[in-house]
Amino acid sequence: MKSSSTKSHPPWLPVPFFLVFCLHVIATAESSRVAASAGAFRRKLDDIAGSIDIDCGLPTGATYTDPITEIPYIADDAYITTGVNSEISSIHISDDLPVPLRTLRSFPEGDRNCYSMRPPEGRDKIYLIRATFLYGNYDDNDRLPEFDVFVGVNRWASLRFDNASHVVNKEIIHVPPLDHIYICLVNTGLGTPFISALEVRHFHNSTYTSVSGAPLVLYERLDFGSATGEIIRYNDDAYDRMWYPYNCYSCGTINTTLTIDSVNRTDFNLPSKVMKTATRPTDENKPLSFELNTREATLDFYIYMHFAELEALQEGESRVFDISLNGIVLRRNVVPIYLHSTTITSPQSVRGSKLNFLLSKSMNSTHPPILNALEVFVIRPFWQSPTDQADVDAIEDIKSTYGVQKGWQGDPCAPIHPWNGLNCSNNGYRPYRIISLNLSSSGLTGQIPISLSNLHMLEHLDLSNNSISGEVPLFLSELPSLRTLNLGGNQLSGPVPSSFIEKSNNGSLILSLHGNPKLCTQSPCKKKKSSIFVPVIATIVPLFVITLAFLILWKYKRSTKGKRIGKSHGALGSGMKLESREFTYQEIIRITDNFRTIIGKGGFGVVYHGHLDDGTRTEVAIKLLSPSATHGSIQFQTEAQLLTRIHHKNLASFVGYCNDGTNVAILYEYMAGGDLEKYISVLDCSRRVLSWKERLQIALDAAQGLEYLHIGCKPPIVHRDVKTSNILLNDKMQAKIADFGLSKLFPVESQSYLSTRVVGTVGYLDPEYYTSNRLTEKSDVYSFGIVLLQLITGRPAIIVGHNENTHIGNWARPLIAKGDLRNLVDPRLLGNFDTNSAWKLLEVSISCIRSISIQRPMMNHVVSELKECLDAEVANEESARVNEDGEVEEEFNNDSFAMSSSTKGVELEQGPEAR
Template identity: 35%
Template sequence: MWCGLPSSSLFILVIVLLPLLVHSQTASLDEGFISIDCGLSSGSSYLDEKTGLNYTSDDGYIYTGENHNISAKYNGQELFKTGLNLRSFPTGGRNCYTLSPTTTGHKYLVRAMFMHGNYNGKGNDLVSSPLVFDVYMGLYFWDRISVNNSAKTYIAEVIVVAKANSISVCLIDIGDGTPFISSLEMRLMKSSLYPAAMANQSIALQERNSMGTNSLLRYPDDIYDRLWWPLKASSGLLNISTNRTIKNYPGNIFEVPARVLQTAVTSTNTSIPISFSWTAPTDWPATAAVPAYFYNTHFTDYQNQRVREFNTYTNGDLSTSDPSRPAYLISDYTYSSSQYNIDTGFYNVCIIATNTSELPPVLSAYETFYLVQHDGTMTSPEDVDAMMTIRTEYQVKKNWMGDPCLPENYRWTGLICQSDGITSGVISLYDTTNGDPCNEKSPKKKKAAVLFVAIVVPILMVAVLVSTLLLCYFCRKQAQRPEVPDTASKEEYEDHIHISDGREFTYKELMEMTNNFSVCIGEGGFGPVFHGQLKEGTQVAVKMQSPTSTIGKGTTEFLAEVENLTTVHHRYLVFLVGYCSNKNHLALIYEYMPNGSLYDHIRGKNAIVQTLRWCDRARIALEAAQGLDYLHTGCVLPIVHSDLKSHNILLGHDMVAKISDFGLSKSYLNAAQSHISVTAAGTLGYIDPEYCLSGRLTISSDVFSFGVVLLEIVTGEPPIIPTTVHIVQRVKEKVAVGNIEAFVDPRFGGEYDTNSIWKVVDIALLCTKEASHERPTMSTVVAELKVALALENARASGSISDISQGGANFELSINSLLSAR
């Protein structure tokens, strides 16, 4: 059966030659559970008294990291016993746990928990400077963990279909502190459950809440050990419950525990809906896809005398084709058969009684998940299994860091690293001409091969992996070398400015896409901007170099913008579709932002009609701050925008904010560089006075400009008003009085959370400190704006939840759990 395998697949050969037995480290294999207490001393285990599950040390699942106990001060504050200790990873950018055995094609729930507990004495620093690291499921981004409280337990959970005999969970150091983990759990599930989790995609938990209860429910009440968190009912809702048995009908795809369904919430009358909402994470890496969501609602009916019927709406759109009629004492549900992806990142689900319903809607629990898409780029499952077998049998202590062929456009077939069918590297450690080990043409040589592999493989494993990495690196570099297009003559090519990446358009194509530049939608220092449309229908904005712009200045701005935007991509930075590099017709083609600029909506000629509410302005401020923070911290070397202002914050579909106009941007040359020496340039009122006087441009110069924008957002006023002082001085004077109405934009009509406004003003005044070293980083600004937006959203929704479930991470402290009861 093995003879058809390619000869280059060393690891399959090893499986044929060596009948190795996989050593299982699972503690509860008969249940299909793996329960790991990370940081527990080697060889230790214990029975958890609350669940009856056996937890073991992570020794054998990972070979790197350091064991620690949390500070004694936090003993008793951990939500789970596994929170008493942890494993940290101060070295190595990628550290991976290997959970085995799994069965290919079977479905598993994998959950990681993180409690800092001030284990290293740096817990007090977390509030001002959160510890941030990423969690990956093998090669796929799963979650970003942002730790800002030593007493909180942070949780990441995913439902995945195994592609091999093991599942890898990797912690990625992104430069914002040392990654750590408290526990890792894997639970076997029925393959029929959660149909959204498939071989080509996993689903990661955002929220799972149980209504009408005051305690956490898990195993053994839930045989799959899902965590059902209590959620306090909002105003206008009633808690109801029953002691009667609730059954699951055959084929139920969620099998919600009876205890979850024995409590619920309902509204006081049919005119009041039940609703819940969540917000997509805004601090994910630029390489991660914008999350798409699925959600499930769970309910039953405790009575069968009167009609109870309701519809479910998602952001105002009907989500179910037929109304739901809860079955009497039988588990029922609605679920997303397709994913939701809303540009604003805010999702709201409303459950509303129909006109014929005699009773209001009812809800026992709900779950929200985001999609973890698999792109198919990975080592073949057979080779992964073989590698894990060799590692286990020979006790190879080298930490397995995931797939060695990491570039996005490359993938392994056996030991062949390929891109678009072009082989860029092959490693093989045996010669098939000396006898085929499958058909036994040369038994003696086969025995020699067995002996060779058995002795040499453990020694060569590390060498193979290192060689693989080098081959992938050099083949990728070779593939990235620019070439002159075959259709262009040498003369035509030389008439263009050389740019290494991006999509290039001809001037003729520009004329076609803009209908001979017929619709001008704006003008900047570089030149006019025209509306256009690509052949495939995509709307674009075409920025042409103005004839009045000096060629040197225009070319410099053009190159700065192209070089930065072809290498930098973020959801809150305007996307560069392409460019025209003809020296006589320099042009930049951007995604079209149909809702204009922030300036248009605050101070433009139609500002009174287009006035943004405070919640809208706070969100836009946060989105712009994240884009700017990415330029400063998310790039290999920091990029300084250098001309940030309300005109350069554009609003796209659904009013999503993106930073634009990188004509004056500058990039640091090396990591040790403290500033960039240039002739001061920028926009009056926004430019950093320290930079203006010294000519030393830093990322802190952008922070000052952003602080001015924040004050503009709060007050609705321009930075400079003739015959009066700068906006910073104006706001300081009014803040000193202590009357918020003295400086807040009167067009808000009093519709705002006072604490939210004050927090934004506070951070804005810090950003605009005269001395650059006293200003905060953009990462700090982002953190503060998140709080400000949360305060305003809570005011708008009418309640503030004591349980924090922000973004894709679930945060819960023991104090907040008690206060929610």
């Protein structure tokens, strides 16, 4: 069996899974793959980020650790929804065949099938992308297929195989212009496309860039002077580059046992194992020469040559040489540095069916030239720009909202053809724009999404013959290019905005609204004529209402007997009214005393303090939407809708809202303690230090709020923005989850995940959700794990340093591995905590932030573990109060968390409760 990039190489080895974990942080990116094993902690997390390692064809949700590299691999079902999983034929499986090559995903249907990956580093960063293919006669047809592979909308490579055991590696260094990286397999009519493995690596610097900035396709990566003949890759190479052994004719070798770049790493971060060997001419008086036969005279090649001096030259000795390629001098007087790597690149691209390298000894040199390693790339310009990012975001949101299952994968407009139901503009090499969307008879339900308003070039929209409800939104009439709108055959209701009628009358818009019996197309809308039943109904309805009112009043009196009338709904204890209500803007002005006191700010607007003017003077917090908040209105609507249906003692309560068309506000119960973020910073001395027991109780409170959202709500709700600033504390330091503007409700309770655009906060965002757009309750679990780490350490989610920023997980892991609890726990506690409780809480937090979501616990399990932590701390305090006579000392404490054991037991046994 042989392996190749563009030609044969030794067998493919499995790709490592670099476990680094967060996302694009302000200056230095962290990784998205967090290891659960101690071995993973030993990896150099600062060497690589944004790693995605996929074993294509694994069963849904499956993971495993490669026995050779101890790297976790994941299935590809989070990145693609089409295709068929298969195993290669048993006759092609041997003991030395890497596990990732034993399965594959094939695509017998569709002209193009695309993997969608979202690396944490985002767009405009340098990525190494590698795709691996082994046919292995998986389909028993013994027929070698041929097909194309695209990166986004541009062709990357054409796949051909020498035989069924031929392993082909394709590698490209690419800077994606969009947030997603799409890898598409295109059927060219010569067999069914398939893929065995797919990896993405991120480079921190701009080392691998051509002069033009075009992508670089790997042609050769060679390790000169290799004594073992092995392929060198991770973990010898932190970036998992694959170095193939190469020894030229009439060349000798030179090596050292010392480490190269042991003091300072270069930007290329070359593996010492590669650089500690080199080749030199057998005759020291002759040049070092070798030739690569490309057979492609029209291709542009880019060269990287790597050197390191391996001999400790004595005084008067020197190694100086010139480098020529195809007769053109690339560099003169090259002097390798002892045990330190140097890289020389070609100043411009080189063409030729053969690449002739000549390294010539200088006149004053006492030693011959050497070469340690060589990389040759083909410059592959990507001329076609992808679809406009705003259009991509809009259509992806529409896809998520309606759950479209039409094989919508990859770029909406290319390659080959657009998504089913879409038409796109052809702007030459400029970005595609979506100009037509046809979702007729697609089984759509719900309202028309506002994301349609972002398709500014849309000319034709057809949503007919579905079950769409709600009103005809005004924003559709504001689409500047819309010429045809068909909303017929739905369940729309209410008046049609006059702007639609005007455009239809003047011929600028072809409008179809037939088949919506509840839709009013006249202005003003006419009421239906009274019928013979009206007098009867007019008599029955008042009697029914009166009877119902008596029943409600009787039931209310029974339920409130013995209770204070002003007690809030669901034992919130804040004196709030039983029912939320609508407030006018003038009332908001009075409640806030003309917006006198600001208690918070955000991207949505400002939060003000106020008092209800209903005689109770109940304190409230009023979140007022800023007119400049572009997406705030949608989030406000989402938050208001959710708050009316969720009720729990650990969720911030909803008092009411204001929406007069111009001013939008939401009123909450006032949380006098502020948000948790203000209490946990080791650098903030302005607030009192939370005790260890307080931290545990706050953690438990917040966990119970999330447990209710995930388990107590039917269907479940994912918060999507769990962080310390969204955990509020009341005057008794009880914690409550707040800010539900980004929350997502699962439309069907049985759904295991939602495919939706990524939102959240840097440092808390689940890396799996970020890379796959696959949202589950475990995304909240990850964010909550970061909150737990902050409660333990007193550190922010992103720790700002002098030279780089560090994610709290990366900061904590080395200390955890060493068992250094002293330097882990917030120093302001001065050691006043139970060690067993602290380790237990650390274990819970680490289990929550595992990179693979299925390895994280459910929130009900987290709640159970946190109760044990709190029990351990309480037991520790009680034992500390026992005096020398064995009696329990009486303690008077104003601490709101000091409670009798019986009261505490009742409190802790409460699960998610709906009211």
